[in-house]
Amino acid sequence: MNVRSVQIRELPESDIERALALAYLVFHESPEDERRRHHRESLAGLLRIGAYDGQELVGFAAAYPFTVSAPGGGELPCPGLSFVSVAPTHRRRGVLSGMMAELFARCAGQGAPLVALWASEASIYGRFGFGPGSYGATVEIDARRPLALRLAPDPRGLRLVDPDRAPALLGPYFERTRAHRPGRQARTEGWWREEWLVEKDEDDEALSPPRIVALGDPLAGYAIYRTKSGDEEARTPGLVRVDELEADGPAQAAALWSYLTAIDLTGTVRAWGRPVDDPLLLLAADRDQVRVTESFPALWVRLVDARAALAARTWAAPVDVVLAVRDERVPANAGRFRLIASPDGFSYAPTADEPHLSFEARDLATVYMGATSVAALVRAGLVAEHRPDAAAMLDAALRTELRPHTIDGF
Structure with missing residues (x-):
């Protein structure tokens, strides 16, 4: 397929380094060696599309072979588009349109009725037929005092889980519970380890390694979180950043939120990407203590x-x-x-x-x-x-x- 002078075709494995160089240029990134290795290894197993102007790679996109929970239950193949990049020298020349058309055709040919992405710029993808498939909310809790809740937390015991053991414990629980909400993708053990439980957070190196707290045995809920020390001179309290919290029901969620807000030396608990119908927003006895600070489109979906x-x-x-x-x-x-x-x-x-x-x-x-x-x-x-x-x-x-x-x- 040709878009003016640009040819759209499958990107061979030998061009992965060139593709990553283009993606890092476009997204203003310079990842450390470990993250680059992870990207290279991931791309080796993905559908890859390149846009070539002669021998020059001027566009790149890839698709993860994801499966997501369908609305109402069941499973759907839903490739996840990522690394979508167009060289700054070739913008507005139909490169992105050509790559999207090729990706749509290939995904449909593989029996995938949906494709999805996280939009770096929301203004781009509506014209390609993507709409917000889910929304997320950032929730902040004032942890300088005990969390006031309208129901009693589940009294079962809490325990900390070694991150090395976490995929075996959390994976089956997550797979059982994700079907209750549309749009949740299945996770492999590799995805748990490479995306959720990495030692260093690339967005904020001051954060601790991941901590995992589990409720009950058998498991009735868990939270993955990281902590950051406060600054005495700036009078900023410590932070607990909640990356994920899953629970069987409201009492189990209440137990986990109570634990997170009671961690010593913490002034703020911040959870990014919570469901917009998170029961915490109803459970809070004092909504001044639990605030939604941001709401945003999360996963974008295209039929x-x-x-x-x-x-x-x-x-x-x-x-x-x-x-x-x-x-x-x-x-x-x-x-x-x-x-x-x-x-x-x-x-x-x-x-x-x-x-x-x-x-x-x-x-x-x-x-x-x-x-x-x-x-x-x-x-x-x-x-x-x-x-x-x-x-x-x-x-x-x-x-x-x-x-x-x-x-x-x-």
Whole structure:
């Protein structure tokens, strides 16, 4: 495939070093040797696409072979796009468009109805049909006093877990619980060790190595966190940064949050990327003590095969609507389709009937995951409702018990 003078093709393993050099240039990074080694080893096993202007590599993108939890349960192949880079000399020349088209075609050819990414710039990916598949929130807790909660924490014992033993203990628990939320990717032992439990945090070297606290035996919840000393001269208290907290229920979560906020020499507990429906926000007896300081789109999702994606999820209520879908990047998704679905069946077929709802590809992606309701997009003027009850009917069918959420960056 050619984009003007640029050829888009699979990037051979022999060009991985060139690809990393381009990615580090574009993202203003200069990782240490250990992180570079990890990137090289990861890329050796990924789908890789390069854009070449003659012999010069001017664009690069790769895709991890992820599996994610589908809305309502089940599993979906969902490649994770990463290292998306275009040389500054070749911006606005169709390089990114060409690489995206090639990636979409290859992923669909491998039977993956979705692709996902974490957007370095949110303004870029909407035009390629990506919509926010999940949202995250940063939560800060004032730990200078005991955490006030509205219910009693689970009284079972807590124990610290050696990071070397953590994947064997936490991995099966995470796999059992992640199906309850859409968009959560499966983790291999390598992913646990290379992404979650690395000794040094590359974003803040002042943070401690990872600490793991586990509740109960059998396991009823865990938290992964790092700590940082305060500065007496600046009068800044110590920090506990919570990287992940999983629990069977609210009492178990309360036990873990109580532990984290009671760690000595701590003034602030900060958790990035919490679910927007985190029960902590309801459990807190004093919302001045527990504050949401940031809310943001997290995982961005793109339907590369809309019919297959819709067929793979479950449906909470019957729905019969005609959707008009606009998709300039994947023409097979575009057109009018009659969606008939229920907990017992599914059909999605072309039709000449008048549409009840009109979607752009990016908005179909975000309502598919459950990050945004159809009704909210109608109110925002982004989805056109041509029949008064259509948005409410589709929202009822798309409903999941919990909002989509993931914290696994890539």
